[in-house]
Amino acid sequence: MFDLSGKVALVTGASQGIGEAIATQLARQxxxxxxxxxxxxxxxxxxxxxxxxxxxxxxxVMDLSxxxxxxxxxxxxxxxxxxxxxxxxNAGITRDKLLIQMKEEDFSAxxxxxxxxxxxxxxxxxxxxxxxxxxxxxxxASVVGQMGxxxxxxxxxxxxxxxxxxxxxxxxxxxxxxxxxxxxxxxVETEMTSGLSTDVKAEFTKSIPLGRMGTPADIAAAVVxxxxxxxxxxxxxxxxxxxxMLMP
Numbered sequence: 266m267f268d269l270s271g272k273v274a275l276v277t278g279a280s281q282g283i284g285e286a287i288a289t290q291l292a293r294q295x296x297x298x299x300x301x302x303x304x305x306x307x308x309x310x311x312x313x314x315x316x317x318x319x320x321x322x323x324x325x326v327m328d329l330s331x332x333x334x335x336x337x338x339x340x341x342x343x344x345x346x347x348x349x350x351x352x353x354x355n356a357g358i359t360r361d362k363l364l365i366q367m368k369e370e371d372f373s374a375x376x377x378x379x380x381x382x383x384x385x386x387x388x389x390x391x392x393x394x395x396x397x398x399x400x401x402x403x404x405x406a407s408v409v410g411q412m413g414x415x416x417x418x419x420x421x422x423x424x425x426x427x428x429x430x431x432x433x434x435x436x437x438x439x440x441x442x443x444x445x446x447x448x449x450x451x452x453v454e455t456e457m458t459s460g461l462s463t464d465v466k467a468e469f470t471k472s473i474p475l476g477r478m479g480t481p482a483d484i485a486a487a488v489v490x491x492x493x494x495x496x497x498x499x500x501x502x503x504x505x506x507x508x509x510m511l512m513p
Contacts, residue, residue, distance in 0.1 A: 451507025
């Protein structure tokens, strides 16, 4: 089950946290995983760990805020490995501020990276996926893109847009056996949340019926399923992995 042998996967934002967990789990299922991010040293460390674990991995430097960088990275994956079967758009940034305090550049930077960057990666990967008549596009959205969140109007807009983009892409590419789905994590234990106080984390968990924050492995497991042949009849969907805090 979930055998990804022979598949080439590109994971953005793979240098840490959720992206690193996704790359690791895809490799454990047999995929050759190309890890993408802006910092090469971190990517090399993740690739080395995957290879030590017995997996196959490569890396490519990518800046999602630059369309040229994204297209070049996708082209490099196809050139090196002959295909791209799985694209996981995980990379993202935050520039949180209340609406009345947010600068236009803060809004634009988050939209350009989290939404436009994902769109560019999808567009670049579409041709090879259509040609091989097999593809999996998996976008990492967020529970806040489904329910909103104060102080994150830019991030929420980007993640809500990513959900809409997923559905549009799913309809366009279905006839070529290319699926597009989104995973919407809830609160997840990562470096971004590790600095929160125990009291703040306890307040978060009050809203989660399962009584705990998620882990990067929880999100990675959902991605592995959607990347597999077992999910061949699943497209245009949002898989909420949030411990029950939102039940749409």
